[in-house]
Amino acid sequence: MIIFYDGYCPLCMTEMKHxxxxxxxxxxxxxxxxxxxFNERYPTLDWHALNARIHALRDDGTLITGLDVTHEAWKAVGVGWLYAPLRWxxxxxxxxAFYNVFAKHRYTISYLLTGKKRGCDRCIPGETNDK
Known part of the structure; x- marks a missing residue:
């Protein structure tokens, strides 16, 4: 699964690191x-839609968004049960509904929770994103 995330969002970066x-x-x-x-590597994807909320491309080519991505990503690494109730x-x-509010205000919420501003700590150690 390919996860398309916002590297400017401190909370998003924290989740990707985990x-x-x-x-x-x-x-x-x-x-x-x-x-x-990014746009040259993925010209068929709508960057603005991707920037509005997290997206992922399943191995079968299906594009999913929001908490479906979160649940499937954590399931792929063995702890999907933690997020399964969010899909009930x-x-x-x-x-x-809460996720949509978070996605819209993620920079402000990230700053309030982490003290980090937009774009801070973007790099995931060892991740080249050339895949």
């Missing part, structure tokens, strides 16, 4: 949409 650390079987490819040349009917509707 995913990379747990991804022992290399099931995930992490792609920062803020990297130079009833909870899913509420969780998705």
């Amino acid at each position: 995913l990379k650390k747990r991804d022992k079987h290399k099931r995930l490819t992490l792609v920062d949409i803020q990297e130079p040349g 009917p009833g909870i899913r509707i509420i969780a998705d």
